[in-house]
Amino acid sequence: MTATAPLLLVDGHYLLHRAWYGFAARIMSRDKTIDRTGVFGFTALLRKAQIQHADASEIFVVFDSEDGSQARAGQDSDYKAQRPAPEPGLIESLALVKNALEHTGVRWIEQDGCEADDVIATLATGARAAGRAVDIMTTDKDYLQLLTDPSVRLLNTGLAMERRYTAGEHILPRYGVLAEQWPDFRALMGDPADNIPGVRGIGATTAARLLADGRQLENIPADELRPAWTSQWQQVLRWREMIKLDTKTDLPDNLLTATPTAPLPTAAQVLEALDLW
Secondary structure (H helix, E strand, C coil): CCCCCCEEEEEHHHHHHHHHHHCCCCCECCCCCCECHHHHHHHHHHHHHHHHHCCCCEEEEECCCCCCCHHHHHHCCCCCCCCCCCCHHHHHHHHHHHHHHHHHCCEEECCCCCCHHHHHHHHHHHHHHCCCCEEEECCCHHHHHHHHCCCEEEECCCCCHHHCEECHHHHHHHHCCCHHHHHHHHHHHCEHHHCECCCCCCCHHHHHHHCHHHCCHHHCCHHHCCHHHHCCHHHHHHHHHHHCCCCCCCCCCCCCCCCCCCCCCCHHHHHHHCCCC
């Protein structure tokens, strides 16, 4: 296997939330006293993704750091302020997930002061510079801005098989803008997930019209903007900068091995090995 093995970057908190909330029944320890849904679901979903989509890929998992959103919150105190505190069991599962990854030989990082988005953007950019194809396992639409490169795709294994991949070619038909316009688009229409309200009176259709022909915020003709919109323009520009991903995050050297991850054991085997049953 060459050093150009494909790379699957996994949004760790996304996958843990999906595991915690997505199973029809709770996965309990044998004595029925400890909820193991988080770690069981995470390892099961990751193994399934490897089998179906990444059997020859290197898998690398990235987690948000506890203080990762502080830099953006410093620009706007409302950033992610609406998000409720996670359930205690979910937090406890995170440490177990990391132990499970180490047991199975899957490398991971939680970089101090960084959101996973920026770490993944940086790793993806570096991998592409080395000639490696990159898939990102996530449902976070902020990553759409990385799809300017046809060798970068988003993977959502929660969808039907034929709809799981999103590539750059899909962005314009779906949203009316190009991948590189995504931060401008979201700054105008808002991003509820990050508590960015956008401009009152501008939804997806109007935002796409204002950004027609590849425009950025600076290129929108003044006569197409209402006075109420222009009065917010400095805030809109700030939101755009918050939405942009940092592809030059300072990371440790040699995080990636460029070699395929070995076949993962079943979730039951992992929990047995870690004495979690």
